Amino acid sequence: MLQLLFSRLASAFVVVLGVATLVFLLIHMVPGDPVEVMLGESAQQADRDALRHTLGLDRPLPEQLLGFYRNLLHFNLGTSLHSKRPITEVLAERLPATAELALAGMTMAVLLAFPLGVLAATRKDSAWDTGAMTASLLGVSIPNFVMGPLMILVFAVWARLLPVSGREGLLSLILPAVTLGMALAAILSRMVRASLLEVLHEDYIRTARAKGLAERVVVWRHGMRSALLPVITLLGLQLGVLLAGAVITETVFSWPGIGLLTIEAIQTRDYPVVQACVLLISTTYVVVNTLTDMVYTWLDPRIRLGGR
Amino acid sequence: MSRILRFWLPLTVCAAWALFAVFGRVLPLLPDEVQLPHILVGPGMQAWLGFDDLGRPVWDRLVMGAQTSFLVAFFVITISVTIGTSIGTLSAWLGGWWDLLIVRLIDIFLAFPGILLAIAMAGILGPGINNVVIALSIVGWVGYARLARAQVLSIKERDHVAAAIALGTRPLRIMVRHLLPLIVAPLIIEATFGIAGIVIAEAGLSYLGLGVQPPQASWGSMIRDGARYMLVAPHMVLAPSVALMLIVLAVNLLGDRLRDHLDVRSAKS
Numbered sequence: 228m229l230q231l232l233f234s235r236l237a238s239a240f241v242v243v244l245g246v247a248t249l250v251f252l253l254i255h256m257v258p259g260d261p262v263e264v265m266l267g268e269s270a271q272q273a274d275r276d277a278l279r280h281t282l283g284l285d286r287p288l289p290e291q292l293l294g295f296y297r298n299l300l301h302f303n304l305g306t307s308l309h310s311k312r313p314i315t316e317v318l319a320e321r322l323p324a325t326a327e328l329a330l331a332g333m334t335m336a337v338l339l340a341f342p343l344g345v346l347a348a349t350r351k352d353s354a355w356d357t358g359a360m361t362a363s364l365l366g367v368s369i370p371n372f373v374m375g376p377l378m379i380l381v382f383a384v385w386a387r388l389l390p391v392s393g394r395e396g397l398l399s400l401i402l403p404a405v406t407l408g409m410a411l412a413a414i415l416s417r418m419v420r421a422s423l424l425e426v427l428h429e430d431y432i433r434t435a436r437a438k439g440l441a442e443r444v445v446v447w448r449h450g451m452r453s454a455l456l457p458v459i460t461l462l463g464l465q466l467g468v469l470l471a472g473a474v475i476t477e478t479v480f481s482w483p484g485i486g487l488l489t490i491e492a493i494q495t496r497d498y499p500v501v502q503a504c505v506l507l508i509s510t511t512y513v514v515v516n517t518l519t520d521m522v523y524t525w526l527d528p529r530i531r532l533g534g535r
Numbered sequence: 536m537s538r539i540l541r542f543w544l545p546l547t548v549c550a551a552w553a554l555f556a557v558f559g560r561v562l563p564l565l566p567d568e569v570q571l572p573h574i575l576v577g578p579g580m581q582a583w584l585g586f587d588d589l590g591r592p593v594w595d596r597l598v599m600g601a602q603t604s605f606l607v608a609f610f611v612i613t614i615s616v617t618i619g620t621s622i623g624t625l626s627a628w629l630g631g632w633w634d635l636l637i638v639r640l641i642d643i644f645l646a647f648p649g650i651l652l653a654i655a656m657a658g659i660l661g662p663g664i665n666n667v668v669i670a671l672s673i674v675g676w677v678g679y680a681r682l683a684r685a686q687v688l689s690i691k692e693r694d695h696v697a698a699a700i701a702l703g704t705r706p707l708r709i710m711v712r713h714l715l716p717l718i719v720a721p722l723i724i725e726a727t728f729g730i731a732g733i734v735i736a737e738a739g740l741s742y743l744g745l746g747v748q749p750p751q752a753s754w755g756s757m758i759r760d761g762a763r764y765m766l767v768a769p770h771m772v773l774a775p776s777v778a779l780m781l782i783v784l785a786v787n788l789l790g791d792r793l794r795d796h797l798d799v800r801s802a803k804s
Contacts, residue, residue: 245643253652253673254659368783370735372742372755373776376762384766471648475739479762489651490743493658505647505655513646 325484335408344419366413375479463519545785556605619679627687686718
């Protein structure tokens with residue numbers, strides 16, 4: 228078990244290192260000169276050289292990469308070209324908003340997907356099932372940037388129930404969270420349905436029914452316990468999609484998180500900030516995936532007790 | 536009834552998308568013509584989908600957007616499937632260090648949420664349809680590489696491959712003639728669902744202002760522009776939204792259908 232834990236951690240570390248390298252290389256090897264793009268064509272040669280020196284772009288690539296690693300170890304992500312502040316500071320400022328949104332979106336998705344999936348599975352092929360699965364197909368097919376404006380139109384502009392955008396108070400969280408959670412809810416409800424359907428045919432479910440347990444207990448306590456494993460894995464894997472979706476959702480609702488920061492940084496050509504944002508989101512994703520993997524291992528008695 | 540809903544209707548939608556994309560240029564459309572008296576006018580006699588904030592006919596721009604999304608989807612799928620399949624097949628065939636290296640690379644690419652990497656790449660490359668294709672292909676090849684590798688690994692020990700090796704067939708020929716035909720079905724299914732993802736991703740990039748540039752039309756940028764006039768001219772945001780959802784829904788339904796149809800092995804065993 229401990230050996231498994233270490234090998235997972237080691238491989239997660241390798242992936243994070245690879246992610247950092249890839250982000251660095253992609254940003255540095257893009258055709259065209261970032262300095263040129265940042266300063267415009269009419270810039271003076273002296274200004275270009277100065278900026279190139281500040282960014283360390285005048286040094287050879289391997290040296291730059293080593294410097295990048297060294298700084299990463301010290302949690303030094305460089306300085307924002309736009310606001311001239313340390314990037315770690317900027318990120319720390321924006322992180323709570325994104326964490327809040329992602330958490331709310333995920334909660335939303337789980338609250339919606341579980342009842343829907345269970346309903347569809349226990350009444351397979353009924354109108355409920357068809358309805359729930361159609362809703363979920365629609366949910367997957369409607370992108371954030373379509374859902375968001377529509378929600379604003381209905382709930383903020385017409386009904387005047389919720390604020391249009393921004394981050395002020397709990398009410399302003401509702402629309403972005405629903406928009407972000409919708410696609411996840413759709414995928415999740417399908418998974419709950421499929422994995423519950425698989426489990427409900429097992430012998431021990433028949434036993435539970437035979438000993439006269441209420442259907443509710445059979446489904447939620449006996450069925451869901453086994454059906455939960457693949458669902459949890461999916462939830463972990465989907466967090467990355469959720470975080471990436473946050474980039475668009477935050478833009479739609481002017482939600483001041485990491486996603487909006489990424490877009491602002493792209494618009495102001497603030498490459499060090501773009502690099503840091505991508506790195507932060509991807510690293511979070513890798514860490515969560517590794518944790519999910521571990522939780523999965525721990526939850527599944529076949530893996531926990533089997534093997535050695 | 537359900538056959539019509541699940542197959543013929545989506546097929547018609549996709550065919551219409553492709554036809555408008557390919558033949559849109561020869562249609563008498565004026566997607567760039569500004570008609571000042573018609574600014575924000577809703578659907579009516581002059582234009583059945585109304586006009587946008589610059590007085591351009593929304594239908595004509597919608598057709599132009601279909602061209603954008605179809606072109607991007609076509610090129611990204613072609614590039615990603617070709618590169619991904621080649622890398623995956625080679626990796627599984629060669630094995631050893633090469634395989635280890637490529638698996639690591641795939642792991643690292645998969646550690647990014649796909650659209651995030653595409654957003655960053657498109658942002659750094661700068662806007663334009665070519666850069667959208669490049670950005671989405673950089674992200675796209677990985678899935679096909681992983682799939683092709685897994686498939687080849689599962690069949691490369693089969694007797695007919697051993698026979699081909701024994702006969703002295705060259706590796707490239709083995710890969711193309713003896714491995715590829717057996718792994719093509721799952722790749723086609725994956726690619727079909729991939730189209731839906733790319734259509735959404737292209738529109739997403741354009742929504743963020745990282746896709747095609749005006750006056751070129753994309754459904755994503757139409758949605759972004761339309762959102763500003765939602766109160767006075769809801770048709771501006773509704774038309775591209777509905778078009779986008781229709782295509783994605785149709786492609787997904789066709790993908791489901793194709794999977795049921797092509798997945799012969801699971802039906803047999």
